[in-house]
Amino acid sequence: MRIPPHNRRASRTAVAALGAAGLIALGAAPAAFADEAAPDLVVGDIAPIEGVKPGSSLDQSVTVANKGTKAADKVWVSYSVTRGLGFADVPANCAAHQVPSYDEMTAKSNVVCEFDQAVEPGVGYAPEKPLAIKALDRALNDDLRVSVGDGEPELDEAATTPVAGTAPAVELMERQPGGEGTEQAVDVPVTTVNTADYEVTGAALKGDVGDTVTLKVRFANAGPAWVLTREGDPLIKVLVTPPAGTSVVKPHGFCEAKGKEYACGTSQRWVDEGGGETYTFKLKIDKKVAGAKGSVALSAGDRPFDPDKANDKADITLDVTGGGSGGSTGSTGSTGSTGGSDGSAGGSSAGDSGSSTTGGNLAATGSFPATLQIAGAAAAVAVVGTGTLLVVRHRRAQSPS
Known part of the structure; x- marks a missing residue:
């Protein structure tokens, strides 16, 4: 799976210009669009992760749900960790890349997984196998961010070229409803026992x-x-x-x-x-x-x-x-x-x-x-x-x- 580099500034300028022209041409159309059925994907709540040991691996289960009124034809689940954490056994339908630190942002390791299957409204899903996250020797206080969307996420301008995983591909499986959360992204602190x-x-x-x-x-x-x-x-x-x-x-x-x-x-x-x-x-x-x-x-x-x-x-x-x-x-x-x-x-x-x-x-x-x-x-x-x-x-x- 290839994630092309994207220039946010240029795309936002184009979208703004197109949006302005659209409003002039369509008049009251935005109100109609607001009523149109659309998917609304959210990530399940994840509790803070504590007591991790350097060198160990944690299999972080993630749930996603569609709280909208229309099915999402395809979904992408993204994982991002700070530099004390890494990924192991990345599935073939996922790709890994790194973003170095800049400004006040820390360096990040990211994995984006593409699921070419529909996510129906009112149904909870989870990858059939959790993504393995490993604690490196330098781990102490780190952050994990998980997000979901029905469009391919943009790649940071500073990111390295994504590399597809080599482990067997995984699919989303239906699960019992409950605990799906309300946000498109969640941030989770990960604390490792280290000095x-x-x-x-x-x-x-x-x-x-x-x-x-x-x-x-x-x-x-x-x-x-x-x-x-x-x-x-x-x-x-x-x-x-x-x-x-x-x-x-x-x-x-x-x-x-x-x-x-x-x-x-x-x-x-x-x-x-x-x-x-x-x-x-x-x-x-x-x-x-x-x-x-x-x-x-x-x-x-x-x-x-x-x-x-x-x-x-x-x-x-x-x-x-x-x-x-x-x-x-x-x-x-x-x-x-x-x-x-x-x-x-x-x-x-x-x-x-x-x-x-x-x-x-x-x-x-x-x-x-x-x-x-x-x-x-x-x-x-x-x-x-x-x-x-x-x-x-x-x-x-x-x-x-």
Whole structure:
């Protein structure tokens, strides 16, 4: 089964123009169309799925029903999962494809099944064999979305080419009515018993009084699970406190001053295993303070997936080599961590749709400088800090998650 790529923007423009012409030509026809018999397909309710173990498979049964007044000649049932889940034994009447992450959307794996059979009004149906969904080693908090329609679903512009399944084809079988639901699509949280180790890495700085040094500290997810923060839950913050005797010349773009410390956010509401953020500051050494030491630490919060708290805080040390009041302004201190000078994150695997970090030129107030330029209509800057997300959206279609 082939699902052709589709340009939503172009099709919507064409439909709008055709619709306008149709209204002019038909006059009161829309009212007549409203009375015409039509299928109304819905998906059965699915309870949240909990207690899944990495590497295990769950056979998710799905029911569909037609609450309309006309039979649907053919139906398509679509499954979409976030990156901690995958599919096994995809039937031959189904096709799988992937959509990488973009804007604030997570990466998705999708399967679309075509059933070339009528779905009668008032009758419930279910695939004769449930679609197998597997929990990957990185599974923790994931989402499953199931939808049904009587037309072939459009393919996201960023999607890979669909690949037909190789397992035996399945059909829809009639089932006893009840529990069919009321919506065309349902979203189901899937919780896996797993852990993810959040950790921070400090830095060791060195310079003379008057020098401007570069501070880089790192926040990372050592895995094995990726972490998706659900809508409405608080986002992780990384608290950076510079050593005494220094002043911040330029903070990282994700960071906001909160008294003597800086609260730093993340580029997305998820952190892939092996991913994270590198925060880069420019500090001026104003004076020598004996034993001066700063810190980088994770904000307080309930993170039951992360039992290891020993690496939630690290030191930022400062060795002032001279006691004078002057000196050069180009010295760079040792950092003890990796990452680009623009604050870009490291550690995400290629093609893994991991958390990407965009270097910031935001001032301490959080506003963009007038010289910031954005190249290209598809460019985007995503900044999640203290609960704020700034995004230049691509014109693509994908279910939210």
